[in-house]
Amino acid sequence: MSVVERTAPAEGVALLTLNRPSSLNSMTGELVQSLHEHLRQVAVDPEVRVVVLTGAGRGFCAGLDLRGYGTAPHTEHLGRTQAGFAVQRHIASLIPALRSLPQPVIAAVNGPAAGGGFALVLGSDIRLAARSAKFNAAFIRIGLSACDIGTSWLLPRLVGAARAQELMLTGRVFDADEAYRIGLVVDLLDDDALLDAAIAKAHEIMRNSPFGVALTKEGMWGALEIPALQNAIDMENRQQIMASATADHREALAAFAERRPPRYTNS
Numbered sequence: 001m002s003v004v005e006r007t008a009p010a011e012g013v014a015l016l017t018l019n020r021p022s023s024l025n026s027m028t029g030e031l032v033q034s035l036h037e038h039l040r041q042v043a044v045d046p047e048v049r050v051v052v053l054t055g056a057g058r059g060f061c062a063g064l065d066l067r068g069y070g071t072a073p074h075t076e077h078l079g080r081t082q083a084g085f086a087v088q089r090h091i092a093s094l095i096p097a098l099r100s101l102p103q104p105v106i107a108a109v110n111g112p113a114a115g116g117g118f119a120l121v122l123g124s125d126i127r128l129a130a131r132s133a134k135f136n137a138a139f140i141r142i143g144l145s146a147c148d149i150g151t152s153w154l155l156p157r158l159v160g161a162a163r164a165q166e167l168m169l170t171g172r173v174f175d176a177d178e179a180y181r182i183g184l185v186v187d188l189l190d191d192d193a194l195l196d197a198a199i200a201k202a203h204e205i206m207r208n209s210p211f212g213v214a215l216t217k218e219g220m221w222g223a224l225e226i227p228a229l230q231n232a233i234d235m236e237n238r239q240q241i242m243a244s245a246t247a248d249h250r251e252a253l254a255a256f257a258e259r260r261p262p263r264y265t266n267s
Contacts, residue, residue, distance in 0.1 A: 004034040005056075006042075009195070012049035013202045014042050014103075020065075021057025027116045029070030032091055039097045046266065049210060050202035051101065053124060054108040054195065055117075063115020063138050064091070091116055095123040095150040099221050102214040104205055108198040109176075110191065114138040119149035121184075122158060125217060126201060129185040130194045133176040140171040157224055159184050209248035210266040215239045 005017045016038055018025035025031070042048050055061055072090035075083045098105050098120070107124035115138035121127055137155070140146035146168035156164040159182045167174065180188040189197050205213060219239055223232040243249055247267045255262035 002034065003028070003031040004038055006038055009052075010199050010202065012047065012206050013052060013199055014045070014048045014050075015052045015054065015195075016042075017054055017056050018061050019056045021055070021059070023065060023067075024059030024062035024112055025055040025057070025117070026062045026065035027069065027091060028065050029072060029087070029090065032094065033073060035094060036097060039094075039101060042103065043101050048103055049206045049213070051103050051105045052108055052195070052198045052202060053105055053120065054110050054198070057111075058132070059111035059117075060107075060109045060113040060133065061117025061120055062112055063117050066142070092149045095119060095154075098123040098125075102210075102217070104213060104217055106198045106201055108194050109133040109135075109185065110194055114173075116149055119151050119154070122154035123150060127185040128187045128189060128194060128198055128201065129176040129179055130189055130191040131176050132191050133179065133185075134173050135175075135179055135184070136173040137168045137171050140168065146171060207261075209243075209246070209252060209262070209264050211246055211248060212243055215243060 001019065003019050005019045007015045007017070009015050016035070018031065018035070020026060020028070020031060039051075042051055069087055071083060072086040075086045078086060104125040105123075106126045106128060107121045109121055109127065109129040111130065111132050112134045113121045114134075114136050118135050118137055121135070137146040137148075137151055139148045139151075146152070151168065155168065158164075159167075163182055176185070176188055179185045187197060208216075219232075219235055222235060226232060226235070248262075248264045251264060252262045
């Protein structure tokens with residue numbers, strides 16, 4: 001049994017399921033490495049347009065497995081401090097991996113998402129939650145900083161600095177209703193409707209060209225990272241000229257004029 005399973009519930013959709021349900025899909029070195037490998041494979045798979053990330057059983061991801069993470073790859077020769085730092089980087093590098101993936105990632109949060117699991121939710125592009133979902137920045141509750149795995153950068157940009165400060169300084173658990181109210185998730189669904197809703201959202205995305213979607217994802221994350229409006233506009237100008245030179249742009253215009261679905265070739 002793989003600790004991260006990849007399936008194809010619909011054409012163009014890769015469903016990545018964290019698969020350690022007996023521990024609420026908590027993070028071990030094996031699970032994190034498997035997720036890294038799946039993301040690398042998906043990134044270069046031309047058949048995958050959208051990724052859906054979820055958890056097996058009744059949880060999304062409970063964060064670090066406190067019974068033992070194991071080791072990061074290729075660290076057997078390192079001292080204790082260096083090996084610990086390698087583990088930290090092994091986990092935290094999942095967030096840049098999600099951000100750099102050309103396909104959008106939809107987090108289908110089917111239960112508790114704590115610590116590193118919470119960070120995976122924040123690092124996704126679209127977040128949907130089942131009514132059973134719960135969230136917290138759990139690191140601070142075990143004597144560590146709540147600033148971990150990109151949370152200190154991502155959460156304020158999603159829900160605002162004031163809310164992020166309260167959630168991170170208390171580490172309190174908040175439910176799906178609150179997550180929806182503060183804008184952390186964009187939709188709240190019955191548990192048995194969550195995956196269908198995620199796949200439906202993937203189909204909405206796939207109505208647009210692969211290149212246009214990839215540029216939009218890159219541009220939106222980039223706009224959060226650059227300091228000024230003019231920088232964002234300069235980037236947008238270049239994206240539009242690049243996209244306008246593609247065959248898919250011409251196909252989209254033709255499909256609109258002919259009132260038919262476009263047939264994209266990513267060319």
